[in-house]
Amino acid sequence: MRVPRHIGIIPDGNRRWAKKSELQKEEGYDHGLDPGLRLLKAAQELGVQEITYYGFTVDNCKRPEKQVLAFQKACVDAVRLIEGENVDLYVIGNTESKFFPQELLPYTQRKQTVSAAPVRVNFLVNYGWEWDLRKGFGFLRSQSISRIDMIIRWGGMRRLSGFLPVQSVYADFFVVDEMWPDFQEEQFNRAILWYQKQDVTLGG
Amino acid sequence: MRVPRHIGIIPDGNRRWAKKSELQKEEGYDHGLDPGLRLLKAAQELGVQEITYYGFTVDNCKRPEKQVLAFQKACVDAVRLIEGENVDLYVIGNTESKFFPQELLPYTQRKQTVSAAPVRVNFLVNYGWEWDLRKGFGFLRSQSISRIDMIIRWGGMRRLSGFLPVQSVYADFFVVDEMWPDFQEEQFNRAILWYQKQDVTLGG
Numbered sequence: 001m002r003v004p005r006h007i008g009i010i011p012d013g014n015r016r017w018a019k020k021s022e023l024q025k026e027e028g029y030d031h032g033l034d035p036g037l038r039l040l041k042a043a044q045e046l047g048v049q050e051i052t053y054y055g056f057t058v059d060n061c062k063r064p065e066k067q068v069l070a071f072q073k074a075c076v077d078a079v080r081l082i083e084g085e086n087v088d089l090y091v092i093g094n095t096e097s098k099f100f101p102q103e104l105l106p107y108t109q110r111k112q113t114v115s116a117a118p119v120r121v122n123f124l125v126n127y128g129w130e131w132d133l134r135k136g137f138g139f140l141r142s143q144s145i146s147r148i149d150m151i152i153r154w155g156g157m158r159r160l161s162g163f164l165p166v167q168s169v170y171a172d173f174f175v176v177d178e179m180w181p182d183f184q185e186e187q188f189n190r191a192i193l194w195y196q197k198q199d200v201t202l203g204g
Numbered sequence: 205m206r207v208p209r210h211i212g213i214i215p216d217g218n219r220r221w222a223k224k225s226e227l228q229k230e231e232g233y234d235h236g237l238d239p240g241l242r243l244l245k246a247a248q249e250l251g252v253q254e255i256t257y258y259g260f261t262v263d264n265c266k267r268p269e270k271q272v273l274a275f276q277k278a279c280v281d282a283v284r285l286i287e288g289e290n291v292d293l294y295v296i297g298n299t300e301s302k303f304f305p306q307e308l309l310p311y312t313q314r315k316q317t318v319s320a321a322p323v324r325v326n327f328l329v330n331y332g333w334e335w336d337l338r339k340g341f342g343f344l345r346s347q348s349i350s351r352i353d354m355i356i357r358w359g360g361m362r363r364l365s366g367f368l369p370v371q372s373v374y375a376d377f378f379v380v381d382e383m384w385p386d387f388q389e390e391q392f393n394r395a396i397l398w399y400q401k402q403d404v405t406l407g408g
Contacts, residue, residue, distance in 0.1 A: 059408050171364075204263050
């Protein structure tokens with residue numbers, strides 16, 4: 001079995017799911033927490049070594065305040081939920097902006113856990129691709145995040161939406177049509193099965 | 205009709221096509237010239253304003269010499285073929301390496317054509333994403349190339365393979381399973397139809 005070392009997760013479709021479920025748009029994010037934990041466990045079992053979740057971006061913060069508050073809260077809750085697992089947790093994003101949740105500041109220093117074989121989990125929180133690239137000559141602010149082997153995006157859109165442009169240059173991109181709150185392990189397994197048929201050329 | 209302003213083209217599958225056609229791998233590239241011209245004409249007719257073709261990359265040059273010579277030649281031929289059209293032609297890539305075809309040096313300065321409504325056509329030749337990003341603080345070597353609305357990749361692979369990471373951050377990504385030498389206008393039309401159903405959020 002070819003296991004991707006590092007998987008990027010774009011958990012899209014929360015607002016569309018809420019609308020479909022006759023909830024207010026901002027009520028969707030809360031329903032993305034449990035999927036995140038279930039995906040982590042499935043990936044861990046498979047032997048994936050690093051997972052990066054697309055939390056929210058600088059761009060996203062242009063949305064109505066109710067939505068911004070809701071996805072900020074969902075990110076804080078997600079980090080706290082995942083923290084209980086055997087993971088090496090890291091939050092990265094623009095901490096100098098008012099949109100960065102202060103509760104997550106302690107997680108922006110990568111700590112080395114001592115437990116056996118922890119999975120690295122990166123959370124992009126108030127992340128911006130321009131912010132990431134503009135540090136200076138040859139540097140990325142996200143440089144402690146490794147190259148990504150596969151990106152899985154929920155919600156049917158076929159685009160990266162600014163997700164780690166440098167780490168994603170060679171990534172295989174799998175799209176799940178279902179919305180993120182409708183996550184099922186079967187969708188993840190489908191992505192992994194598809195990945196078996198891809199070859200790694202690193203552009204060669 | 206929603207017309208993408210700028211389309212990126214990843215013309216992959218030339219070697220697999222050659223193998224399938226019982227030719228030598230390096231013989232595939234030559235069969236990608238006519239598709240490139242036909243695609244340009246179809247895009248022009250639709251009102252697309254800018255097209256970027258993925259010629260070859262720094263990474264590609266690690267392949268056997270026969271293949272390298274073949275795709276270098278195909279790029280030179282493609283540029284000469286397209287030059288005859290109503291286009292504003294621009295070649296960009298690492299000209300300081302021995303892999304850059306000297307015949308294409310004159311095209312690395314963007315010239316402004318005087319003809320009516322020319323399409324901008326960019327050719328990435330001996331391009332490398334690292335080379336592009338490493339110029340210095342906040343600069344891209346490819347900065348005269350604009351944001352890409354849609355990327356169409358032939359040959360079934362669902363990855364960017366280092367294609368203009370910054371211009372591609374918000375691009376919608378459409379994959380055609382057929383190999384590039386098997387190009388048909390119908391495939392391009394399929395991509396454009398699909399694009400009608402996408403919304404432009406620019407990450408918002």
